[in-house]
Amino acid sequence: SQTPKKILIIEDNESYLSILNQKLSIEKYDVATAQNGPEGIQKITDNQPDIILIDLLLPKMNGIEVMEKIRQSNTGKTLPFVILTNLNPDDEILQRIMKNKPAYYLVKPKVTLDDIAEKIKNVLQIS
Numbered sequence: 001s002q003t004p005k006k007i008l009i010i011e012d013n014e015s016y017l018s019i020l021n022q023k024l025s026i027e028k029y030d031v032a033t034a035q036n037g038p039e040g041i042q043k044i045t046d047n048q049p050d051i052i053l054i055d056l057l058l059p060k061m062n063g064i065e066v067m068e069k070i071r072q073s074n075t076g077k078t079l080p081f082v083i084l085t086n087l088n089p090d091d092e093i094l095q096r097i098m099k100n101k102p103a104y105y106l107v108k109p110k111v112t113l114d115d116i117a118e119k120i121k122n123v124l125q126i127s
Contacts, residue, residue: 004030005124008049010040010066011084012058016108020053020084023113024120037061044070044079051103051123053116056085056093064093067100080123084108084116 007029011017017033024031032047034040036059044052052070056063063083070076080103088107089097097105103123106116120126 004028005051005126006030006032006047006049007120008032008034008040008043008047008052010034010037010043010052010054010058010063012036012055019113020116023117027117027120029120035059037063037066040066041069044076045073048075049079051080051082051120053082053084053120056083056087056089056097064096064100067097067102071100082106082116082119082123084111 007024009017009020009031011020012035021031021033032043032049034043038060040054054063054066067081070079081100082104083097083102084106086108104119106119
């Protein structure tokens with residue numbers, strides 16, 4: 001069997017984080033979590049995840065800043081980010097986000113856990 005793919009979830013809402021963690025663990029991913037921007041960056045550096053689920057509104061450093069920082073490193077240029085947020089972004093925010101080439105921009109109330117799991121499979125090309 002293959003080594004499980006590593007997912008990092010950067011999300012400060014503990015109940016949402018725990019639901020996601022549970023769902024993705026059941027789907028046999030190796031899940032790590034972080035609850036603020038700097039911790040997220042640290043875990044990306046330490047754990048080298050295959051994909052990152054990130055909220056935009058995070059303590060200490062927002063999701064866009066985290067993406068910008070990661071994109072500056074060699075390993076982070078192609079790391080897939082899936083944005084999970086409550087924000088319907090305005091044009092300016094959207095432009096900043098798109099510069100970082102996220103794989104998906106998902107608005108939390110509009111997606112189910114199954115949708116999220118499906119998108120992750122698409123990004124990681126798991127059939």
